[in-house]
Every structure is written in C-alpha cells, then in structure tokens.
Amino acid sequence: MIGSLLAAWTKLRRPALLWGVYAATILVTVLVTTLTFSLADGGAPAGPPGAPGTGETLASLAEPTGLLRxxxxxxxxxxxxxxxVAASATAxxxxxxxLRNLLIRQPRRVRLLAGTWAAVALFTLGGVLAATAVGAPMAAVLAGGLNIDTTAWYTADGLATSARTLGQVMLAAAGYATLGTALGVLTRAPIPAVALGFGWLFLVETIIVGTVDGSSRWxxxxxxxxxxxxxxxxxGFAAALVTAAGYLVVAAAAATVSFARRDITA
Structure with a gap:
C-alpha cells in the first residue's frame, strides 16, 4: 500500500496541480474570512451561524470559534x-x-486502490492545512481592524476549539475526497466523474435544500x-457524522467491488 501511495503522490505533487489547488483553497479561505468579518455587525444574529453577513456579529466572532470561522x-x-481532484486522479x-502498468507492479487491486485514496486524502488535508496557515492570521488581522476582543481565541478552551474545528474540516475534506475517488472508479472517466460530482454538490443539492424542508439532514x-x-x-454533529459515514462506507464498498472485479480494458 505504501508503494501505491507513493506512486499516486508522485503525480499529485506536480507543481501545476499542487500549487494550483493549494492556491485555490487559500484564496477561498481568505475570501470567506474577509466576508465573514467585514459583513459582521454589532446587532443580534439574523441567521444561522457561519453564514457571512447573515449570522455573524462582532460578539460571535470574539468567541473561541472565531479564529477559524x-x-x-x-x-x-x-x-x-x-x-x-480525487475523481480526476482516479479516473x-x-x-x-x-492502470495496467500499475497493476503489473501491484497486482493486489484493493491495496492499489487504498494507496491511491490515501494519497488523494493526504493531498486534500495538505490543502486544508495550507488554508489554515493563511486563514488564521488573516482572521487575527481583520479582528484587530474591527477592534474585536480576541482574548478567548487564545485561551485553553479557544485553542482546543480551534483544534476541534480543524479536525472536523479535515474529516469533511477527506469525506469529499472519498466520494471523488469512488466516482472516478465507477465512471472510469474524469469528465463524467467531475461533472457528476460538481453537478450534484453545487446544483442538485442546492435546489433540493431550497425546495424541500429538512432535506439537508440526508x-x-x-x-x-x-x-x-x-x-x-x-x-447535529453526531447525526451528521454517522449519516455521512454511512454514505462513505457504501460509496467505498461499491468502488472497491468495482475496482476488484471489473476487467481493465484500456
């Protein structure tokens, strides 16, 4: 599995892909962090927490969760x-x-797939860490400009909360990478895999959430x-974690069975 991971990582660490993806994650974090702080107000929250400009106040940003909001x-x-990235790398x-050449070096297909998934997951987690390294200082600078009291960020509770937030974001990112890997294996082509994943997450789910009450729970x-x-x-967090894990287990199982049993024709 280690050899499979290193083989997949060799392709993922190509400068154009590595720096392009990491720059995109950093840019998104900077943008969302800037909007979150610049659109916050001093009144009572007007929407769900975490939605820039609708649920954040200067007081809520001063809480222990503010650093990595x-x-x-x-x-x-x-x-x-x-x-x-995962769908493209796999498909x-x-x-x-x-793929045939890889299977000559590693004929155990499940190990090859596991190593590829691990490489994609590590690549994704690296992007999250890069975004954190830029987003946290950015939040501190913006908080200073708005005279937000950040004392709670750096207490023991605040640091523990930030570590928890980072861990949860990494869990979610690894989950997305798992779905992408499964799509890549099942479709066997990058364009359909990316189109299906992007279309579902960005379009279909948005429409369903906007029209069906309570659908975000599923x-x-x-x-x-x-x-x-x-x-x-x-x-809640526990319900979301358990239900999401169920989806990921089903997706991983389907991809594993397909990868192990389907003929390689190209």
Missing amino acids: GLSGSVSVFGIIALC GEYTTGT LPGQLLSAVASHGTAEV
Missing part, C-alpha cells in the same frame, strides 16, 4: 475541489492507460458541511 465556512468549496488512470454534501461546522440548526 472562515475555514469552516469554506468547506463546501473545499469539498468540490477535493472531489474533482485518469483508466483514460491514460497507466444529503451527503450538506452532511459533510455540517460535520465541518460542528452541526447546524437542522442536524
């Missing part, structure tokens, strides 16, 4: 990026014809976002 608010875009092995993208945000008004 922009990071958790960016997870939906992180998810789309992670899913697309690309079929379309380029390199949609995989919404559940992963809830995991990153430590739960929402509609679904």
Whole structure:
C-alpha cells in the first residue's frame, strides 16, 4: 500500500496541480474570512451561524470559534475541489492507460486502490492545512481592524476549539475526497466523474435544500458541511457524522467491488 501511495503522490505533487489547488483553497479561505468579518455587525444574529453577513456579529466572532470561522465556512468549496481532484486522479488512470502498468507492479487491486485514496486524502488535508496557515492570521488581522476582543481565541478552551474545528474540516475534506475517488472508479472517466460530482454538490443539492424542508439532514454534501461546522440548526454533529459515514462506507464498498472485479480494458 505504501508503494501505491507513493506512486499516486508522485503525480499529485506536480507543481501545476499542487500549487494550483493549494492556491485555490487559500484564496477561498481568505475570501470567506474577509466576508465573514467585514459583513459582521454589532446587532443580534439574523441567521444561522457561519453564514457571512447573515449570522455573524462582532460578539460571535470574539468567541473561541472565531479564529477559524472562515475555514469552516469554506468547506463546501473545499469539498468540490477535493472531489474533482480525487475523481480526476482516479479516473485518469483508466483514460491514460497507466492502470495496467500499475497493476503489473501491484497486482493486489484493493491495496492499489487504498494507496491511491490515501494519497488523494493526504493531498486534500495538505490543502486544508495550507488554508489554515493563511486563514488564521488573516482572521487575527481583520479582528484587530474591527477592534474585536480576541482574548478567548487564545485561551485553553479557544485553542482546543480551534483544534476541534480543524479536525472536523479535515474529516469533511477527506469525506469529499472519498466520494471523488469512488466516482472516478465507477465512471472510469474524469469528465463524467467531475461533472457528476460538481453537478450534484453545487446544483442538485442546492435546489433540493431550497425546495424541500429538512432535506439537508440526508444529503451527503450538506452532511459533510455540517460535520465541518460542528452541526447546524437542522442536524447535529453526531447525526451528521454517522449519516455521512454511512454514505462513505457504501460509496467505498461499491468502488472497491468495482475496482476488484471489473476487467481493465484500456
């Protein structure tokens, strides 16, 4: 499995892909963090926490969760990026014809798939860490400009809360990478895999959430976002984590069975 991971990582660390994806995650975090702080007001919250300009106040941003509020608010875009990278990396092995060569070196298909998934997951988590390294100082600078008291950020409780938030965002990002890997294996082509993943997360789920009450408790993208945000008004953290894990187990099982049993024709 280690060899499979290193083989997949060699492709993922190409400068154009590595710096392009990491720059995108950093840019999204900076944008969301800036909007979160610049659109916050001093009145009572007018919407759900975590929604820039609708639920954040200067007081809420002074709470222990304020330091990484922009990071958790960016997870939906992180998810789309992670899913697309994972789907392209996995399905690309079929379309380029390199999968046969990989199977010659590692004939145990499940190990090869596990190593590829692990490489994609590590790549995704690296992007989250890069975004955190920029987003946290950005939040501190913006808080200073708005005279927000950030004392609670740096207490033991605040640091523990920030560590929890980072862990939850990483869990959600790894979940998106898992869905992308499964799509890549099942479709065997990068364009359909990316189109299906992007279309579902960005279009279909948005429409369903806007028209069906309570649907966010059952949609995989919404559940992963809830995991990153430590739960929402509609679904708690534990329920979101368990339900999302169920989706991921089913997706991983389907991809594993398909990868292990289907013939390699290219």
